[in-house]
Amino acid sequence: MAAERLKCKECGTGYPLEARYVCERCFGPLEVVYDHGSTVDVAALRRRIQGGPEDVWRYADFLPLAGGPPGPSNHLASRAGLPAGWTPLISADRLAEHLGLREVWVKNDAANPTHSFKDRVVAVASARARELGFRALACASTGNLGNAVAAQAAALGLPSYVFIPADLEEQKVLGTGVYGANLVSVNGNYDEVNRLCTELSAEHDDWAFVNINMRPYYAEGSKTVAFEIVEQLGWEMPDRCIVPIASGSLFTKIHRGFEEWLELGLVTGEVPAMNGAQAAGCAPVANAFAAGEDFCQPVKPNTIAKSLAIGNPADGPYVLELARRTGGGVDAVSDEQIREGISLLAQTTGIFTETAGGVSVAVLSELARRGEIDADERVVLVITGDGLKTLDAVRGTFHTHQIEPTLDSFEATIAQAIA
Numbered sequence: 306m307a308a309e310r311l312k313c314k315e316c317g318t319g320y321p322l323e324a325r326y327v328c329e330r331c332f333g334p335l336e337v338v339y340d341h342g343s344t345v346d347v348a349a350l351r352r353r354i355q356g357g358p359e360d361v362w363r364y365a366d367f368l369p370l371a372g373g374p375p376g377p378s379n380h381l382a383s384r385a386g387l388p389a390g391w392t393p394l395i396s397a398d399r400l401a402e403h404l405g406l407r408e409v410w411v412k413n414d415a416a417n418p419t420h421s422f423k424d425r426v427v428a429v430a431s432a433r434a435r436e437l438g439f440r441a442l443a444c445a446s447t448g449n450l451g452n453a454v455a456a457q458a459a460a461l462g463l464p465s466y467v468f469i470p471a472d473l474e475e476q477k478v479l480g481t482g483v484y485g486a487n488l489v490s491v492n493g494n495y496d497e498v499n500r501l502c503t504e505l506s507a508e509h510d511d512w513a514f515v516n517i518n519m520r521p522y523y524a525e526g527s528k529t530v531a532f533e534i535v536e537q538l539g540w541e542m543p544d545r546c547i548v549p550i551a552s553g554s555l556f557t558k559i560h561r562g563f564e565e566w567l568e569l570g571l572v573t574g575e576v577p578a579m580n581g582a583q584a585a586g587c588a589p590v591a592n593a594f595a596a597g598e599d600f601c602q603p604v605k606p607n608t609i610a611k612s613l614a615i616g617n618p619a620d621g622p623y624v625l626e627l628a629r630r631t632g633g634g635v636d637a638v639s640d641e642q643i644r645e646g647i648s649l650l651a652q653t654t655g656i657f658t659e660t661a662g663g664v665s666v667a668v669l670s671e672l673a674r675r676g677e678i679d680a681d682e683r684v685v686l687v688i689t690g691d692g693l694k695t696l697d698a699v700r701g702t703f704h705t706h707q708i709e710p711t712l713d714s715f716e717a718t719i720a721q722a723i724a
């Protein structure tokens with residue numbers, strides 16, 4: 306496989322491709338390093354990608370699995386399961402016009418099997434977990450990850466253990482339990498759930514906690530968002546990408562995806578400006594960005610964007626560095642702006658996003674309002690999840706006309722409504 310080893314992001318110490326996530330020397334996070342060889346036949350690699358399956362495995366050369374690139378002879382059993390990825394990239398002309406921008410695209414990851422981008426990361430983590438011999442999937446979740454782990458485990462015929470904060474949206478709880486997961490609701494916020502799961506992963510070393518002991522592999526799945534954007538733009542780069550921030554992993558890995566393809570010469574141009582989006586009620590990264598700091602001060606989350614409610618984001622410092630280096634930024638928006646963002650996207654594109662998507666739309670609106678997006682820019686808005694998962698956010702934002710089943714009643718009511 307092209308994946309060569311794990312490497313500490315802080316001190317560079319190398320480790321074998323095992324179920325480990327933290328450096329024994331400095332406690333830094335580990336990430337996967339690839340060796341694509343000294344000479345890459347770019348044309349052949351492009352053809353291989355274009356001839357691959359319409360899911361994340363078309364990018365197998367850039368994912369940390371054994372078995373090498375896809376082909377007729379190596380559709381490995383480890384890659385079975387619920388297919389994820391290859392979601393639509395939609396030209397959002399009416400949204401662009403509304404905001405006074407030239408070109409806005411929506412990467413609609415609500416189109417994944419459990420309606421969020423988490424199906425990508427779980428597909429990769431669970432495939433690697435099976436290669437390593439694990440027989441159960443587990444996670445600490447703010448909601449979407451629980452849906453994806455429970456569904457993927459069901460597809461693979463494995464047991465799953467999903468740990469969630471007790472105050473989660475009902476739609477996300479129902480959308481996990483239905484798959485037969487062992488669902489554990491914890492009286493605490495996500496940061497506390499995550500701490501508990503870190504302890505549990507040491508006790509249950511036969512459980513693959515996708516976002517803890519499998520984290521280096523899990524995180525790699527997010528690069529496929531960048532690969533798809535480039536391919537769907539006709540092998541071109543966007544100028545700017547707007548990505549919601551919870552742990553910051555999605556943001557850093559979308560950036561890494563763009564960078565990896567530029568380094569290999571699969572695409573030309575520059576890495577886009579990377580803009581992070583947070584809710585004001587949980588904005589440790591946006592706060593640090595505004596204050597010019599390199600590290601985040603943890604916060605106690607209080608926002609309707611519960612899927613982004615991580616008060617102590619693991620990848621916060623890396624997000625700050627990348628946002629500054631690429632000429633992007635990190636902004637925070639109020640719950641009211643999030644609701645407006647959901648409505649604006651729905652009414653200009655026909656896409657109903659969850660609160661996290663409302664955060665991204667609201668940040669795009671803010672950047673446009675402040676004149677921080679150049680007239681000729683090509684902007685990609687990453688929509689990570691479906692609005693049916695957070696229905697409470699839109700309750701009360703519109704009016705339903707109530708009538709009797711008669712023409713008179715219809716005419717009286719509508720006439721009243723438009724008067």
Ligand SMILES: [Zn+2]
Pocket residue numbers: 313314315316317318328329330331332333
């Ligand atoms: Zn280290």
